[in-house]
Amino acid sequence: MAGITSKHPFNLYYNGGEYVKICGSQDGYFPDFGHHVANEMGGIWLHPIKLLDGFWLKLTDTKRNISVWSRADGFTSEPWGSRFQYDHGLSHIPIAMERTQFAPEQVKGMTAGYELRHYGEGELHLKVELLVRTDLRAVWFSDEVGVHKGSGDQAKVLNPREVLVRDPENDWFVQVGTDLPGDQLEVGPELYGPEFTTGVGCGIAFHTELTIPAGESRRFNLFVAGSYVSAEECTASYRQLAVGHQELLAEKLAVYHAVADRARLTIEGEDAWNEVFTWAKWNNQWLIQKVDGVGRALTAGGPTYPWWFGCDNTYSLQGVLAIGDPQLAKDTLNLLLQKSEEVNGNGRFIHEVTTLGAVSNPGNTQETAHYIAFVWDLFRWTGDEELLRRHYAYCVKGIDWLLEEMDPDQDLFPSGYGIIEIAGLNMELVDSAVYTAKALQAMAEMSAFLQDATAESKYRELATRCIEAVNRSFWQEEEGLYADAVAPASDVAPKVDYLVSLAEAQGVTGYREYVEGLLAEANANGTASEDRGWLLNKNWVIVTPMEAGIADPDKARRALNHMRNDTFIGEYGTYLSGTFQQGTMTISTGVHAVAEAVNGNANAALDLLNRMRRSFSRVLPGSFSEMSPDYGCVVQAWTIYALAVPFVRHFFGVEPFASRRELKLRPQLPSAWSGKACSLEQLVIADAEFDLSLTEKSGALTGYIRNEAGWKVTVEWNGQTISSEDKLIELTMSGQSS
Template identity: 80%
Template structure:
């Protein structure tokens, strides 16, 4: 329960999203669609600005708009407690609300409890403000909000509202007793809202005996296509809301049981991991005619992104929802083909189906790398073939149009979207190397030998070039970017202005020192041209050098992606385990500025540590991230640690699930071959503790893993009901088995293995 009533909450079915404040109100906020990001949304349209309840004690002439003094976040919805917020009226109240998973509507249930000694005469007013309007970026593609919402009273307890200029509908109703109704465009409750909708007030008089309870509901349904669909959804919701809530509880119970983590003696870890899976479910968005996929964050980014997805979907695979990963990537591929067609992967797609950014350089490379991982976890060859053709185009775009100097480092913006930083950036270069490795694997699996050889050679050269050109020997770190001195000098004033705007002093002097440094140590010889690929690969021009401009968090990506040479990886990670890069809640976005931390910066850093064999350092970073758990919304991590930005963010599941599943438990699947390799590396803080991961979904199979490590000895129990080939590697010992129940005791000195059915 939270006692911070003005923080936001976020309830989500796959169709409808609800966002207000934890005191039960719906204030205007947001910048994409100014002051309109809250309320009730049926994407790509908004239905309501909000709803409010007023109670009047008619005997004593006391009126109060109810404001919650307690809030409980549930995986399936929210509960608001009104124990002390109703002034001197002797009534306690609870409001419970949820959006069904697959119905285009929501319901709020109110229960009043009269705790006084005498009969109580009340007037009850349930007020709703409609606001039928489209999602952000609609004007740019020719979809415009009508001037007003037009209401039609169906009966005293149901009002249908249509946008004046579009087939957008909402039907609002209640089972509150009585027939008094008022509908006006200028009818407001306790908050003025900016939307050009209408106010609807359902009122009634009632008498409550001492100790009596009364219950009633608000029902809201919508459609962005027809009145008939809106009315059908409403009738279903009003008739079956209890069954729909039971169904939703069942969905969330199933999510909790899938990839269920239990670490003995670590209740916070177990709880946070479970809630992260539930948070992920809140962010699924289905839009008829557009598609289904994982949105980036609520309430500020309730649509789809390229790079957010290629991070978050790695976590989605680890928690066992392959269909969501497929749906999301297919949706982004379809739009990339539609608006680009040349292999470039889109950055931002609204729920209206409009692309506002055709794609940053880094996310095309990251997309290609992820396609191979998705295949390894699902074994879906049809999906692999569907994406492979676009991946071929994507490599051509990266190493052609985006790499005019042919050094295998594509130019343009990476995940750090700072104006002016559109150079040859570390994340774009690293993920291009990873993409080339993935292309070699994909083409090899698809038996395209010539392509496999070409991509393999390019991957080796690109990996070597990253280690040569981005490595800063004097700093023991990888650089943010590679560029000629003249290119950085021309951006120096702009970069200084950015630093000074954030209150950073001394950055001008820092830039001057960088520009004056001897560039001899940063040069690299040209590599041979690749005639078969038609790409010049002269990695590292004499005029180019690496630049640590901001010490952005993406300088850990060579270790995260596993392409850093071992000695460089060790030195870089050693040199980042300090307060230049790490703050109270995790890894700073910029070691230079130290003014922001995200779950993604901390998560990628943790994966880098774990992938480099440092589980203790990875756990330490994640422990810092866990300090932000429930700081704003109980059961959730904010986008910006510890307490601002979106109250729920998709790539948090990457930050938690990937280190745990792929590194601590060491899961490396190849579903198409029905193989699972386990290379566990449990943190020393979990030594002697039973660590279990139940119902790990890979392809069509499920696995149960139970690991305990103590004094270098690993005891493992693996449930392998599908009979896959399971390989366990521990301290140089390797055991293979296809048994349905595998019990192992492994150490680096001796090996005891007992396999039982």
């Protein structure tokens, strides 16, 4: 489990246990940054509260009279934490230093360990100052729900090496301490290190003197624990860290080894892809956030969006299932359902909930539809009937909300914002329409399983009509593409000035003429008051009909062919907008790759993913940024969708039905992997585990499937079908084209 070394020391990093998150810069500092809580998104967080702005170490060589605040000149991202190297950043003091830090998975705190090695001659006499800045405050959107920080952190010295700090108005606590020898201590709001952070907290400085003979080392640790409940809980967590930090690190390493082993991908001769896939699974683990009294769920991204989203998770959790973590998928969806019931109650699925449990956006149209579709997907992978029944009741309300309140003209296209949250684009959007069709299909399947024939019939009829309507109303024959939106010209005309301003801000010229030309065409045809499709921005979501598998085959072929060019695809993947060509995300590239794979184009899917892979480790070693190649969150949850769904569900073709103990495989391996052994081991589906090994060469598919649970496994490939319940299924398929 080797880490990856950085070449960009001023970039951010992100370490995470399930409770505590750590974010600073790769030079070991903690700069102010962020806009949700202005300049406060970094540091050490025990959600829903922040604990520290940061910590710093100062060394003074008393013989040479040199003092320096240590700044790392090397950084290594590890799956379990971070390592900082200080080989050349300590001026002329003959010290090499390494700082190692991590947050345990299930303890509310973190540990930073320091090792100082004297590489000079004679004895080295050092003064050491380990300084911490506390900053107890709540997560974003807390002020809006009446939760406010007190006037200043209050410190209580427990002993010269342990200090307990609390917020005067709330039961928020942080305890900091060290095993650094000595008893010198300073505490006060005026104490700062090399960075003047904006937080109104408390400075705590531990001082000591060390004598280090030539060639020897000294080690010490910083311990930080917190609580949003009580001082007693805070101190108990501190004791766990101080006494058992080595055991806690061993436990964390075991967790990350298990994550690596689960759904372990090995493509012969493709070491880069094998490594990237493993890191994507580790990234996913970093983003799990547990908050006592609220729940445990997958957050959207760190450090800018460290809370829970409906839209993000209806994508991300598809990947989470594919990498074999059904419990995380269930925990996340249950938390989002609970908050949707509390805040909405009418079937609308929430968009955004902070770790305090406060909902800032009750939900965009697309995510209610996408949620309903995912519930059936989750059931197929878990076989959890109790979960299905719980969510089904809310899904029924959700369909009613979509097709009644949000669809006043009854055309089966609900209005409102979709994935692209651009002000003014709250029309009948393609993603909302596509996922409504998928939701209706899912409702039919759920109703059939629950033996409600009347509901099944109703939803199947609606699904058929909705799919036909999408292919009729959104399809743009002349362009060979699906439209961004459906609306009458009279609805589009008032938005022109705003849409033009967006285009001009992106440096796009001629956009006004383009949109006004479309309006003139509608007026000339006498259809200004009638619904028609509009390619306003060529947003990436026009690929969703193909991703969802509801596009007519000929339309899917034409649209995908028309999107394989530099209008839509750049160096790092699929643009957010073919018109603007200013941004790329792993989600836009991932959905496009899935669309290609769904329609049998494995090579085109892999090409998109190879482009996305170019952004791997560009900012944070071992991770993809939110925006490709190098900005936004340094780690983003829906990247697991972009990787795991194409690889597991399409290249290996995994389609489970857990409640029936059935697994169908429809593999389509990219031609670049011809002749290579492709394996996916310890694939977890419900309570079963499978090993898959496939090789495609010269028109034949060979390999094996390890099926210890004895499920019915069916392999469909090149017109041939094999079914077996054997515990070891050996494959030799030449197949016939059908």
